[in-house]
Amino acid sequence: MHMGPPAPAKECCRFGGAALPPHQTDNTRIQAMQLHTHLWTSVLTGLVLYRRHPLKAALLVGAGVLIDLDHLVLYCLYTGDWSIVGALCYDRYRHYKPVPGDTRPRYRQLRSCLHQPLVLLPLLWWHGRQQRWLRPVAMGVTLHLALDTVDLARKIVTLLHSRY
């Protein structure tokens, strides 16, 4: 039986500290919308709407998933760290509430204007009236932002539940 001090938590990239704080379980984590959820919902919608138009289906899936690249770009700009591994490590702990002793940096929201539905969607759909190829892009982005909005509402409810 091991009687020494507890083994140090696995370091998370260049920031140090535990990748997953041992006192915080997945119950305390404010889960982010997962990329794979955007992927399968986009694929399913693309198959339903554009069954006979694979290029349009691909545009819908691409737009529905790749819009999240703005998070990666903003992470790189805020941190100066241009590694995907660093971004994934940050994404692993950024949803945990900081606790005393946790000095890992947290940055403001990693959302660009691409995640502003009231700005982006009218522009896309308006231009989609003239540019037909933009319609599946607009559909993919609309689906993505709708899922993000539902997810945001779920996070707010979770946060309120944890406070009261």
Ligand SMILES: [Zn+2]
């Ligand atoms: Zn998103």
